[in-house]
Amino acid sequence: MDDFEVRFSGSGGQGLILSAKFLSAALVAEGFSVAQSQSYEPVSRGGLSRSDLVVSKGQAAFPLSRGLDYLLILDGAAAQASNDLLGKDSLVMVDSELVPEPPKGAFRVLNLPFAETARKLGNKRVANIVALSALVACSGICKLETLEQIVRGKTPPKFATLNLEAFEAGCALGVQGA
Amino acid sequence: MANRVNLQGNQACALGAIAAGCTFYGGYPITPSSEVAEAMARELPKVGGTFIQMEDEIASMGAVVGASMGGVKAMTATSGPGFSLKQENLGYACGAEIPCVIVNVMRGGPSTGMPTRPAQGDVMQARWGTHGDHPIIVLTPASVSECYTETIRAFDLTEQLRVPVIVLIDEVIGHLVETVDLDDLTPQTTVSRKFADTPVEGFEPYAVTEDMIPPFPRPGDGYRSHTTGLTHMPNGFPTQNPAKAEAALTRTTDKLVLHKDLIEFCQLIECAGADLVIVAIGISARAAEQAVRDLRGQGVNVGLFRPLTLWPFPETTLKAAVQGAKAVLVPEMNQGQMVLEVERLMAGDLPVHALNKIDGEAITPSEIAAKVKEVL
Known part of the structure; x- marks a missing residue:
């Protein structure tokens, strides 16, 4: 696949933009060009938040999303916010606990316990990393090793073990969904 | 060697400024331009430059004009509400022909408007925001790589022509992260202003030259110079003599017509x-x-x-x-x-x-x- 679009959506403070940055760096390491945009509200926590990746070989003419191939939803507030950008080939991955009413349509929807898995690891804040590696394991949009290297390289030592545990747990969830 | 990185538009403006030889940033952070200030605060010390956060936008623009009068390449960045405040000192820079670069990352307006949302509502303010007939150049990058290259071009133009240059970006481009190869973008040479090198005796800071760009007196070189926002004669002192006033104003705007080929880019x-x-x-x-x-x-x-x-x-x-x-x-x-x-x-x-x-x-x-x- 040469061109595709990914959206991380949820509420502000969930680490969606960080996940997008990690995936973006991994994709660039694999030779893609990425345009990453984000939208958030003028608050430090809460509010609708999202980050999009428009992935291509060479710079994209229009750097914003036009049709999502992959959509991750980590909060109910964002559940229906991207419906206009979904098509029959889209893959939607939602948190089974925080998104009680996922979008409905001709596309595939996977309900996965990102938040619950993170909680079991001891910190609900790593749900973003669980979801990120689940997405990559399920879709194959980049190599898991590439992403793991990025997560290792960009995580402060204090959170290294936790983030890598979250990464592994997410991979396991994603492989089940694939 | 390829140097592929994911870079944000605002950060690219800052790195472009550093590549162009900017050594002074006077700022007052404002969404959605704050990353320019953040990056300059990090990068300027590495090149021996000076970063200062002033008490507001008016003072930050004053600091930029002052630094440039001191002979260094200087810039600031802001968004709509701050751009409005900078207009007073920007007008001074236009009138006194002080080189400077102002990045304006446009957000929804008027007033505080929508801080995190994009707009292109400053097209006319960038041209006519400060009062009176004045020369100004406005550049409009549309990608992260252009944020880098156009900021460099902004410095080259402002230094060569002694005209303030606005880098006008919208929030989408300012906050957009794109993959760029910095090795492809960095120029081999950058341009600095023409400093005065004639005898100190009889020096005129606003002398009428063939290229309409007066050589800039470098502080410390011994030139007597007078700088003012008042309409001034070639010797730098104010005038209300109709013929001299008209000639002085006309030169600053005709300068852009004379150098059109250097400025224009589409x-x-x-x-x-x-x-x-x-x-x-x-x-x-x-x-x-x-x-x-x-x-x-x-x-x-x-x-x-x-x-x-x-x-x-x-x-x-x-x-x-x-x-x-x-x-x-x-x-x-x-x-x-x-x-x-x-x-x-x-x-x-x-x-x-x-x-x-x-x-x-x-x-x-x-x-x-x-x-x-x-x-x-």
Whole structure:
């Protein structure tokens, strides 16, 4: 696949933009060009938040999303916010606990316990990393090793073990969904 | 060697400034431009430069003008509300011909408006924000790599011409992260202003030279110089003598006409033989480029004219680009600003259509394509 679009959506403070940055760096390491945009509200926590990746070989003419191939939803507030950008080939991955009413349509929807898995690891804040590696394991949009290297390289030592545990747990969830 | 990185538009402005030799940043952070200040605070100490956060935008613009009068390449960055405040000292820089670069990352307005949402509502403020007839140059990058290269060009122009240069970006481009290869973008040379090197005796700080650009007296070189916001004679002192006042003002604006070829820069995509030419900047130009590709694929002959130098507007190039076209379309994220200039240039020869959006969302390729089909 040469061109595709990914959206991380949820509420502000969930680490969606960080996940997008990690995936973006991994994709660039694999030779893609990425345009990453984000939208958030003028608050430090809460509010609708999202980050999009428009992935291509060479710079994209229009750097914003036009049709999502992959959509991750980590909060109910964002559940229906991207419906206009979904098509029959889209893959939607939602948190089974925080998104009680996922979008409905001709596309595939996977309900996965990102938040619950993170909680079991001891910190609900790593749900973003669980979801990120689940997405990559399920879709194959980049190599898991590439992403793991990025997560290792960009995580402060204090959170290294936790983030890598979250990464592994997410991979396991994603492989089940694939 | 490839140096591929994911870089944000605002950060690219900062790195471009450093590559251009900027050693002073006077700032007051404001969304959505704050990353420029953040990056400059981190990068300037590495090159021996100075970063200072002032008490407000008025003072930060004053600091930039003062630093430049001290002989260094200086810049600031801001957004709508801050850009309004900077206009007073920006006008001083225009009048006294002090080189400086101002990055303005446009957000929704007026007033505090929508801080995190994009807009292109400062097209006219960038040209006419400060009072009086004044020279100014405005550049409009539409990608992260252009944020880098156009900031470098901004420094080259402001230094060469002694005219303040605005780098006008919208929030989408300022906050957009794109993959760029910095090795491809960094220039081999950058330009500095022409410093005075004539005998100190009889030196005139605003001497009328053939290129209309007075050599700049470097502080410490011994030149007697007087700088003022008042209309001044070649010796730098104020005048209200009608002939001298007119000559002084005319030189500063004629200077841009004389150096038009150096200043003007546009991109033309598929304009030859186009039935309709779209004129757009920033994120709207990126949407237009995609619309051109999509429409061409459907057999619709449409082209894009993108003025990277927005002001002075590339008049003759646009007129040539629309030869043979039946209509012009100007999509912009305001209620119609750049379209006024395009209408003026078309002077009734061609119908000029507007596509405007002020809801805090970017104009999309499909909205442009729909409008093109509607008017053709």
